[in-house]
Amino acid sequence: MNAVIKGFRSFAAYMGSLMGADAYTKYLEHFTATGHAGPAMTEREFWRDRMDRQDSNPQGRCC
Known part of the structure; x- marks a missing residue:
C-alpha cells in the first residue's frame, strides 16, 4: 500500500509541475x-505578476 x-x-x-503549480x-x-x-x-505578488504578463503577452495556450 505504501508503494x-x-x-x-x-x-x-x-x-x-505540468500545470505550473x-x-x-x-x-x-x-x-x-x-x-x-x-x-x-511574495507568493501573491508573484502570481499577480505572472497573470499580468500572460494577459499582456498572450501566447498559445489551451484556455
Whole structure:
C-alpha cells in the first residue's frame, strides 16, 4: 500500500509541475541562485505578476 501512495504522490507532483503549480518555488530557487539584491516577491505578488504578463503577452495556450 505504501508503494501506491508514493506512486500517487509522484504522479500528483508531476501533474502539478505540468500545470505550473511549482512556478513560485522555481522562482525562489532562481532568485537565490542568481544573487538578486533586495527581497523576493511574495507568493501573491508573484502570481499577480505572472497573470499580468500572460494577459499582456498572450501566447498559445489551451484556455
